[in-house]
Amino acid sequence: MGHSSLLGIDKAPQRTPGTDEEALGPSDNSDSGSDTLGAGNLPAADPGEPVDLTLSRDQAVAPIEGTSEASDETESSDIGVDQIIEAPDSEERTDDIDLDDESPATKALYGIGQEETDDFGRQCLLARRFAEAGVRYIQVSTGYKWDQHKDLVSGHNKIARASDRPIAGLLKDLKARGLLDDTLVIWGAEFGRTPFAEGENGRDHNPQGFTMWLAGGGVRGGTAYGETDEYVHRAIADKVHVHDLHATVLHLLGLNHERLTYRYSGRDFRLTDVHGEVVKQILA
Numbered sequence: 380m381g382h383s384s385l386l387g388i389d390k391a392p393q394r395t396p397g398t399d400e401e402a403l404g405p406s407d408n409s410d411s412g413s414d415t416l417g418a419g420n421l422p423a424a425d426p427g428e429p430v431d432l433t434l435s436r437d438q439a440v441a442p443i444e445g446t447s448e449a450s451d452e453t454e455s456s457d458i459g460v461d462q463i464i465e466a467p468d469s470e471e472r473t474d475d476i477d478l479d480d481e482s483p484a485t486k487a488l489y490g491i492g493q494e495e496t497d498d499f500g501r502q503c504l505l506a507r508r509f510a511e512a513g514v515r516y517i518q519v520s521t522g523y524k525w526d527q528h529k530d531l532v533s534g535h536n537k538i539a540r541a542s543d544r545p546i547a548g549l550l551k552d553l554k555a556r557g558l559l560d561d562t563l564v565i566w567g568a569e570f571g572r573t574p575f576a577e578g579e580n581g582r583d584h585n586p587q588g589f590t591m592w593l594a595g596g597g598v599r600g601g602t603a604y605g606e607t608d609e610y611v612h613r614a615i616a617d618k619v620h621v622h623d624l625h626a627t628v629l630h631l632l633g634l635n636h637e638r639l640t641y642r643y644s645g646r647d648f649r650l651t652d653v654h655g656e657v658v659k660q661i662l663a
Contacts (some may be wrong), residue, residue: 381516500545529581568639626655
């Protein structure tokens with residue numbers, strides 16, 4: 380999604396590789412979402428950069444050296460890390476990216492300093508800082524902590540408490556700073572959970588009917604679209620396929636998904652393949 384949108388936005392002017400897509404993940408590195416950052420069949424200079432806030436610039440670049448794509452990848456990562464280090468407060472840093480210049484009230488808004496919300500709160504606050512610095516595609520991840528095949532109630536309650544205040548803080552902060560109108564926030568996952576049990580107290584994967592939400596960036600607030608069956612198992616009305624979601628997001632970014640193509644191996648590829656309809660009912 381990020382690579383395709385940036386490719387479309389930047390077809391005319393040349394940009395600096397590696398400065399436009401970043402991924403933030405849990406401090407325990409259980410999953411930063413970095414496996415979603417590969418460029419696929421897009422140019423090698425286009426992949427996003429996972430941000431490990433505990434690594435120095437040299438450490439962040441070193442792991443990719445010596446690979447078959449070392450030249451393109453290292454150039455992208457090298458420039459990208461420089462930009463990440465400098466972007467939030469215009470000071471060159473070769474160490475951790477800290478939040479010392481944020482006010483106590485702002486940190487409290489994100490739940491920073493409280494055990495349950497500190498980790499995800501820091502990610503959300505850094506996402507706001509990256510957005511202010513001009514990074515155009517930012518991914519924040521809670522990791523696989525929602526994947527409750529057992530102990531669903533206690534597991535979901537725990538991760539909900541950890542993420543609810545930080546994401547609410549991010550939306551409030553973006554709005555207060557006048558950034559929400561032109562920042563599209565998307566909350567979602569690869570699937571939901573079944574309405575019936577797995578084992579004693581877990582739930583299995585359910586891609587048949589689940590919820591995502593969007594805020595800011597041209598979305599009509601307070602709108603609910605789509606409907607599941609009485610068991611909340613399958614979508615039955617106003618279904619939105621992932622291709623429709625992608626088409627809608629690209630539309631909100633000012634891109635026509637049917638015209639956004641990239642030639643690879645003799646074929647023009649689209650993010651939405653040969654499918655996708657813009658969900659106009661959720662547009663402001």
